[in-house]
Amino acid sequence: MSELDLPTVRGQLLRGETLAPFTWFRVGGPADALFLPADEDDLAAFLTQLNPDAPLLPIGVGSNLIVRDGGVPGVVVRLAGRQWAQIETLDGSRVKSGAGALDAMVAKAAAKAGIAGLEFYAGIPGTIGGALTMNAGCYGSETKDVLIEAVAMDRQGKRVTLTNKDFGFTYRHNALPGGLIFLSATYQGAPDDPAAVTARMAEITSRREASQPIREKTGGSTFKNPIGPDGEKLSAWKLNDEAGMRGHRRGGAQVSELHANFLINTGEATAADIEGLGEEVRSAVKAKHGIQLEWEIKRIGRG
Structure with missing residues (x-):
């Protein structure tokens, strides 16, 4: 996305900014542009002038997010600051x-x-x-x-x-x-x-x-709690545990030993490690229980 495609702003407009520091997993590639608007009027002016075909994605503190290693096309908007x-x-x-x-x-x-x-x-x-x-x-x-x-x-x-x-x-x-x-x-x-x-x-x-690895580089609950074949509510962590995935690793990513529905970055994980580990968990649960888990964590960007 070229500089000419983007309107002038009063806030910060950062091109090619790596998004890993903005996520709890601390992984992920750059956004074509990261916009931190100064206030509502700044955001409104930007949106009014932005090419309507340009991809636009708001993010929060990245606590429930995997940004893929190839980065994110278009503009990522983050509402940061006291205002x-x-x-x-x-x-x-x-x-x-x-x-x-x-x-x-x-x-x-x-x-x-x-x-x-x-x-x-x-x-x-x-x-x-x-x-x-x-x-x-x-x-x-x-x-x-x-x-x-x-x-x-x-x-x-x-x-x-x-x-x-x-x-x-x-x-x-x-x-x-x-x-x-x-x-x-x-x-x-x-x-x-x-x-x-x-x-x-x-x-x-x-x-x-006591029950969640909150001091780790994690993204919160990974999968939604599914509904069983008889309409009963099931716990994703229990299904993951029964499928033998507690503590399972892929590269620098690991299923938490404390809570089997949490994935963690042990230090050097890539986004591909984390997402790939999640898919391994889904496959194991499908094989063990015949249940297809749905991602709760949002995954964005280019693989």
């Missing part, structure tokens, strides 16, 4: 957050204000934009349970308000058309004692630390 991460509590036990805010920080702000219902966000290592994209959830709660509405920007630079119903949320998925960049979200909680909310958050954090 995208503002959190405010509103009347009626509501919380409004920028799409660049960490889920855990939204949970903390809600707890401090005595607002219950968002505690589960303390266990999700991503941003609000990512939570909206994949209906993020854990320990029995999901984004769809608390979201009132969100504001996004379309490819033409127009702001769009979306209700919970508009999302068409299902398990780790929304049904919105592509090309939207989330800007903010408003949530509905319930009044509660701040100490009680904080205690529940601490329990979630403790459970996560």
